[in-house]
Amino acid sequence: MIRVGMVGLGKMGLSHMSIVRAHPEVTLVAACDTMTYLTDVLAKNTGLKGYVDLDKMLAEEQLDAVVIATPSKLHADMVQRALDHGLHVFCEKPFVLDPNDGERLVQLADSKGLVTQVGYHFRFVAAFQEAARIVHAGALGTVHHVRTEAYGPVVLRPKGGTWRSAKGEGGGALYDYACHAIDLVNFVAGVPAAVSGVVRHGVFSRDVEDEVYCSLHFADGASGQLCVNWSDESFRKMSTKVTVWGTNGRLTADRQECQIYLRQAHAALPGTPTGWSVRYTTELSKEVWFYLRGEEYSGQIDYFVQSVKQRRTDGENSFRSALQADRVVSMILADSTGTGSPILGLSSKAPAAKSILERLFG
């Protein structure tokens, strides 16, 4: 049995904890959060051992791994402390706000041979896995353009008081939504070498951006576009989509389906005809042992557990992999500050995003 401690019991933390606790190869030992009303309720009703102080939990409990789901600005420090204790770490996305921290933590985990994973759950969505498989097989020919999109109804009013709307704490659509879209590009089509034409605007928010747009440039000359807007009420929930164009066709994938158009059937994809074909989540999804909100959430936790068992340190969504998304985020921040520096990870240097009213009326 793998002994796990939870750190952070917000929305994602509770969801992870539910899945972790249901995992047959895991013992949930304790959880840490500053919201004592929550840890108290869980202690009384579910026998959970609660801590307010992370260091105390790390010192007192015999753990193999932690799941960290705290606000983004706390990730780097908490991950460091967990690694220092020799623990395997699953951390919510985004990994870190400053890629320099990320680089250091990758090295630290490597030097200790510890398993790391970041919660980019879209890599565990069957339709996106199918998209990556098709692109990596070369079935689309030479890829020349990629579009990655994420829309949803998170900020719909000029209000809100959580860290998600606070600058410098990993709030804003860039860290919350865009990093998923970026990681999908990295997963399906490879990591962009540069970005340009960045637009980061508030629609309703004053301090953070609600929409992010930019061009992506790949080392091999391919181009891409990132389109993200978390103030779009026409979407019922977060909707993420990636489209890849190549010399032999294109594909579009979202959580539900992967639509493929091949100009010529390809040897690497037996059974996929010339022209259109569609593969649906109902046929692609693998069964999970416990389901909460989507197969991908259980899938990623199980993958982490198996990684810990096998000491697999180079698995999907490792810190090293997630750091690539953080670097692209940094390039976007750098481009929008006009510094032109390819890597500059300080969100505090970015100018305050302007709301649409400010832009229209000064």
Next chain:
Amino acid sequence: MKATAMDRVLFGDNQFFGVNHMSEEKARAQQMRFQDLQAILDVLDAAYQEGIRTFMCTTHDRVAQICDYFRSNPAKYPDYQFYPCMPYAHKYANAVTEYGMLDALRMFLPQDGAVRAMLKGGVALASKDITVIMQLLVDAEMKMFHGLKTPVIFIQNVITDLLLGLGFNECFRIFHDHVRGKYGAEPGYITMNVPRLLDVLAGLGIDNPVVCANINKIGFRMCGGIDLYEKAIATRRFRPIAMSVLASGAITPREAIEYVCAQPRIESIVFGASSRGNIRQTKALIDELTRPELVETAPQA
């Protein structure tokens, strides 16, 4: 309490609110079509004409308008009934993202002093407070159904399964007692994890529960596997309602219904459809393929 029989065929609401497990495009087209309340009412009326009088629906804001319609037309729909499924989780999830957990909770509870005192930041909640909060949340969701028949009231799977994973089993007991005590209704549980939920409910002494879950020929979202589900359906004491029988269109209707009707003791089948033709076809298939000897009472406790 003697169990109230459920209808064999229940009408679902996913198609009205842009939920489709296969295609976002299809989901959006449905949202456009059903933006007009009348379009929803027309489909519900068509289903009623085809003999389906139970609407199993989430507590989406728009369901309140549907309730208004049926409340004002009792003569036209004398036996109409609702199976509310609560809560519409995105409403809560979005509020938590925007306001934080405690403030979101405050928003959904009555604004009286006792509740406010209970939710003072940083103060531990007593067990009795959990009971009160859960009761108040259920009552808030039930408001839109006042004056309507709601013989079975469900917890949505996202909440059932969250609580199930956390081990917060007491909530199932609180829900059960409140639904029976205040609404004289049968509590129901929607889940993607049937075998695990049955173990927990049995442990709480909740006998012969109504459990609604995916039951389909391709094993789509049947956690633990189709074999374990079939075994649970055949041998365990509960009242299964099959949903997602068509797996969002991945199985042909006849094949899908044949499979579900061949399982013993599935009491009801819930499906959603947008046209009278599809409603009629699916209803007719269920009527044709149902074998009454298989839809018997549950195994004895």
